[in-house]
Amino acid sequence: MARLGEVVAFTNGRARPSAGPPPAPHSASAGTAYPMYGANGVIGTAGGFNAERDSTIVGRVGSYCGIVHFARERCWVTDNAIIATAREGVNPRYVYYLLKGLGLNHHRIGSGQPLLTHAILNGLAVRDVPREGQDAVAEILGALDDKIAANEGIAAAADDLVRARYTELAASAPGSVRLDGLGRPVTVNVPAADIGPGENYIGLEHIAKRHMWLSGWADASAVLSVKKRFRAGDVLFAKLRPYFHKVGLAFVDGVASTDVHVVRPVDGRHRGWLLAALSSDEVVAHASALSDGTRMPRVKWADLARREVPWPGEPRAREFGAFADALAERVEAAASESAALAALRDALLPGLLTGRIEATP
Template identity: 25%
Template sequence: MNNWEGCNKMRSWNSITLGEVLPFKYGKNLPASKRTHSGEYDVVSSAGIIDSHDTAFTTEPCIVIGRKGSIGSLTYCPDPVWPTDTTFYVTGTPYCDLRFGYYVLQTLPLNQMNNDSAVPGLNRNDAESLAFSLPPVSEQKTIAKVLGSLDDKIAANQRTIQSADSLRNALWDKLLKTNTESLPLSSLAEFINGRAFTKNATGTGRVVARIAELNSGIGSNTVFNDIEVHQNHVVLPGELLFAWSGTLMTKRWPYDEAIVNQHIFKVLPISKFDLWALELIIQSQIHYFQMIAAGKATTMGHIKRADLDKTVEVPTSIPDKLNMLGKTLWMLASQAEQENQTLARTRDELLPLLMSGKITVRDAEEASAEVGVDKHEVKE
């Protein structure tokens, strides 16, 4: 009797390999010329969802896994999709619930299994030989529901963020259709430059917010420092940062209190325009600033403080009610972003503990309840 045949009949968890219960299948090439931007089905590569198509290559829900390039990347696809030839994909089996399998794959070192020195590549035999502990299917489904409830709430918050920001953009566009004036960007806000706080960092204390954190969030390479700095160089959740070097971008800071590193402005209102509007004003000039930065070929692309003197088109006035609406939308999105950080931390802490059987589902439900996910919200 195979291990997976016995797992439903035994209360203990069995050691199993991926290939026995989640065999990897190759995605199929779909040239860009054959993709349709308005297709019904997502096209998924190792970089995630990249386009759409009129038909699906796999009609079953699946997990798409990066095979070339971003190896080990994971995209959970509850609907039919087209996995490209840079991917593997797996579907659920009678012995392994698909969403449970998605969380299993997150605990395995797929992204470290590069067997190609030129272009990162994942070998199917190596991946399928990875072992993990498999509980009975009923327990798999329960574990997946608990972790899924956290991911579902994160997804719902993300939709709230997108809606709030879309409404904020629409509000600004409406205001620009009234009376406007041209003012220097530098006159609308205080742009406080960060400093080199990564030097001699202690490894403890607050996050040092660098461009890497603005791009990709807090990760294993994030620098921490317990140095005391002036409040001007501290960013709080919901405040606005503007990277003026490298990747020129704005960022509503969603994490805990941090220290602002060099090459980043902390943006503070000094005029009639609050953060909700200032972010849109700066964004309206991002392409201009990127063009300036791209012209500095001998150094890392950047702008100078003098470039902030560029005039921008802004409303002559903003009615109090509309300004309050803009601030409310900014705050709503910020709160959802902050909650998502808490939810993601909880999920990431529970994931290895649940998958190893070190905590029970009841323990995980209690932990989820502490961050606002009621067990009754867990979907079937």
């Protein structure tokens, strides 16, 4: 056995940089932007970096304390997180899986404001694994994560294709249509008592910013309040803080947060156009401008419904719908595969780290 501090070096991130290049340690060349990590992953970009490639980022404070992310690129890490760097002779990606498998959130201190300290991390006991064993573990689990990352790339590319084609057709559209001519809201609420434990649940936390495919959800067994029921093929539009641009197509049936507008296509052949229009920068900006409230602004469906969006004509709208449906089908398959790969990775992780499953170099 060894102490974690013998395998990994820990340093705190630094305060989120303001506009312009951050103070050091590394400034960027003109036009360079680096991913910026907070306690729960990427939160933006920065003009410089304070962590090298293949660093592991650990949530240091707050509700995401102990959450672990792997940074393939140089990045800026804020003071809400800790930078974990492999010591000499240690496989950097093995460090990520090692920390992921330690359940660091169970070692945090404090209740009101949970915290992880260097002293806690440095003192944790870990197996002393030779480099060839580290490489084998990193190769096995890394192959699964690499495929998941490739599937995420498919989804991102499909998102870009739909947006680009929509922008092209919208620019030459001969007319316009109101959003309520394309989709209608699902307004019936479902009491928690009527929600089955095996149902899927999508909350705001499951809708990625500016990403039109809803490939993540949770089990509804923990749901304790009224929700809205949705079907596969519905478009979910976050009405709370719409400027976060959370709009996506549901791949499964389930229930959604009441902070979401569930919009059902009037004509399934226009689903793609409805999705692209609701997810467009113009409609999201319109929703943001019309939202009510200061701290927790919300947009009403009535205000969205009256919004006119470009209409390319029936033949092109149907053609676009078929194009978007084909891409959605490919993304759904990739997301399903990723879920299976992630489950396999998480099942293998404890056994590989403890040696119960032998990782052959």
